[in-house]
Amino acid sequence: MEAVLDLLESDSTGGWAAGEHAAHLEHALLQARSLIESTVSMHRQRLVVPSPVARNSTAQLGGVMEQLIARGRHSVAIALTGPGEFTESVLRLLGKNPARATVRVLCTADAAEASAPRLRRLPEPRLDVRVSDSELRGILVVDGVTALVPANGPGSGGQFAVVNDAAAVRALELFFAGAWAGGRTLADHLRLSPRLRTELVRSILERLRAGHTDEAAAREINVSLRTYRRYVAEIMRELDASSRFQAGVRAVEFGLLSA
Known part of the structure; x- marks a missing residue:
């Protein structure tokens, strides 16, 4: 464009012959057109780049x-939170077409209990199912590079998103790995009595592990000493533990306490 301005300025002062002026003007206009076409092409390429979501x-x-x-x-890696189209699709697909990759399915307690018969019948030999007490959301992460996430909240219309952004997928994978590490096997979960999954039992187990005396622990959770000791005896019986130490170890193994 500067060349065009130079031409106009030189023409106004009569500094160039007509032929030279015409040739230089044509060359400058061709350069300007090339620059414009290049800019438009780059803009179009940016418009067709796939969205990361x-x-x-x-x-x-x-x-x-x-x-x-x-x-x-x-x-x-798959996280299931309860009944719904996402969970139904996962169970149907894994039951019909086993994956080539190692599959890890992490469920909330509600999802595990609702889908336990179908989870146990899955034919995939390279499949591991665990149950977590962590707060989960439904996700599917493949090879750490692509994720599928159901949309939540009002106005979502039951949509889901396929995420290809590396940082976002990595964050979902780390979230899954953290919950997976603290989960228990499906078999262990189904063996546990629902009474062992209450906040009161968790409080008692935490005090047993910390070595609190029965008197101190009973005061902290606001129950009588007799009631506290009865709870401890029931917990040990449910966990098939012969000592309080063993009860603490099994509580960690079953995911009732974090390691």
Whole structure:
């Protein structure tokens, strides 16, 4: 563009012959056109770059999930939070088409109890199921590079998002790994009496592990000494533990206490 301005200025002062002026003007205009076309092309390329988050409707969930699971070569991590289209699609697909990759399914207690018969019948030999007391949200992470996340909240319309952003997928994978490490096997979870999964039992187990005396522990949780000792005896019986120390070890193994 500066060349064009130079031409106009030189023409106004009569400094160039007509032929030279025309040739230089044509060359300058061609350069300007080339610059404009290059800029437009770059802009169009930016517009067609795939978004790191692609939203889809629930009607597409099964198909997209099947493609992602089939694509997995190393690992497929799945978190289930309860009944719904997401959980139903996972159970249907894993039961019909076992994945090539190692599959880890992490459930909330409610999801595990609602889907336990189907989870135990899954034919996948490289599948591990655990139950977590952590707060989970439904996710599917494949090979640490792609994730599928159901949309939550009002106005979501039952949509889900396929996430390809490396940082976002890594964050979801780390969240899953942390909850997985503190989970218990499905078999251990189903063996446990519901009475062992209460806040009161957790409080007693924490005090047993900390070595509190019965008197001090009973005062802290606001029960009588007799009631506290009865609870301890019931907990040891449920955990099939012969000592309080063994009860603490088994509580960690079953995910009732964090390690």
